[in-house]
Amino acid sequence: KFWVLKNNTNLRKELAMARLKKRGAMWYARVQWRDENGQKKDKQIPLRTKSKVTARERLVLVSRVKTDIKEGLSFSFPWMNDEGQTKVSVFRIKDAVNEWMEHRKKNKIAMSTLEINQLALNYLIDCTGSKRPLATISNTDIANYIDYLDAKGNSDTTINIHLRTIKAMLRYYHKIGKLDRVPIIEQRKIPKTDPIYITDNEFQSLMELDELDDFYKRVFLLYRETGMRLREPFMSSLNGDWIDIPPESKTKSVRSIELSEPLKKVFLELKEWYDQGYGSTLIDAGGHISKMFKKSLREIGSKDTKHFHSLRHTFAVRMLLMNTSIYDVKLMLGHSSVTTTEQYSNMNLKRVAQD
Template identity: 25%
Template structure:
């Protein structure tokens, strides 16, 4: 490491052990005392930097995904992978992690925000969390996204349907097994993955309870078990399904295809969307809208938002509040009270 003068400005030449090459940096100083002070400060920074491990962006991605797979859900793992692929479209995956430029990351996310704010926000949260872990693992000194935040995207009210609209969808579904599946989603608010993985051992018809449980094969979104009471409509659906099961045992799925295997999420989503389109309802309605419907309908009928939170299995009350919106006709009726 030594100083030399180029023109009127002192330059500092040094060997970067992490990148295994000679590099130069300007001291931006015209006098030797100022240049020496820069050298002293730079040496301290370099010494601190050397305590951090060198790793490429791609290597870190692989290590972080392995970590995520051991303690978080498969869907989150998939979401993280998509966010890194988004990053690799613009930044070379062999780039050293410590050379990530905060300005480039901010520009990349801001451009994405202009075309798809919700996707950009998802990438931002995923990458910020990943780089935060990189700091803890001594790969980075600072999180490049720590001081950056995206604008809050416009709030989209979740679509939901009422009982009459559900009946129309059921009329346009010829498969009785799928009719039960859709009704089950409407009256329990369970996620698609939770219904697909539901087994008879989690249903107590005598106590009228459904236990949404974590198992070796399946983990709930927030990793918490919950209990959903069985109302009269659900009780009738489940009671009628029992005789249809040959040699029933507790390990069998409540909903399965003709071969006894559980349905795939893609198959259920596709079939439900087809029934919605044949009904001529809003084309944006999808299977998860049944979950929105369960929560929204509960709240509109006077259910406490805190009770709705527990039934839905939300980790935070703020998530449930997003569902606590009203149909336009409810707002109109409220205003007409002033007539």
């Protein structure tokens, strides 16, 4: 019994020691211990050197504060700051948000995605405050965050989008060693529904709206006939009969769409409107077009669930009704997997054709 106790004590001491660990060419100080529940914990501090001699010298400084590290404190060591001193480093939620958003911008994430990310993080700050240490975010905080989004009237889909943002940020900091754990973040289960499309009768009614400018009618037709996302025309170029959509779009890869002569004229008209016309005076030209479409849908009495993205769904459904291969539709839409496209083939196409 004495031997077992002695060895358990030695194990705890060993786990509490800071030791060197090499990752690639760089050295890290590794502190391991067990918490009150017996769970093994691990913290790796970058020593920012390739020299083992320098790494050993820096390991001594880390070892001096290993007890504090075990208690959850983070430190900025002399090789990490301009003052050349060991300081307690509190990585606050506001700092984490700003740093992660800058990281996203440098990776050329689409502006529309960045805006969604920022909104989700602003909501998080509303719930938790900006000065709390990031490491203190718990499962309870996530539950409170969901309740907050609910109270603001967000749909389950929107809540899931915001949860993905929070999870992505926390996992990023866990990956680079600034966060020891990530709280449990589960998506809300949403019943599967068919994609919402615009019927031929509805689209014809839009084309017959007296109060809708003919320019918008032509633009809506362009979107329905090409399946482009809202902002893709603004970043695209026309080469011969083809629109070339760059990898900056949500698709993340180059794709091309062939246009008829009438649609080529509409595309060039839209580009001129965006670059030099009224669209150039708007903060969000895409948002303006989307709102005009939604307003028009209300004018003809369409269901409120229908919106601008329904034009993209309509394109896919129409292609399948014309017996276009599911794999060709996948390429036209720019889906990374045919599984995404199959949502359209699983619809009752007979009922759709009757619409």
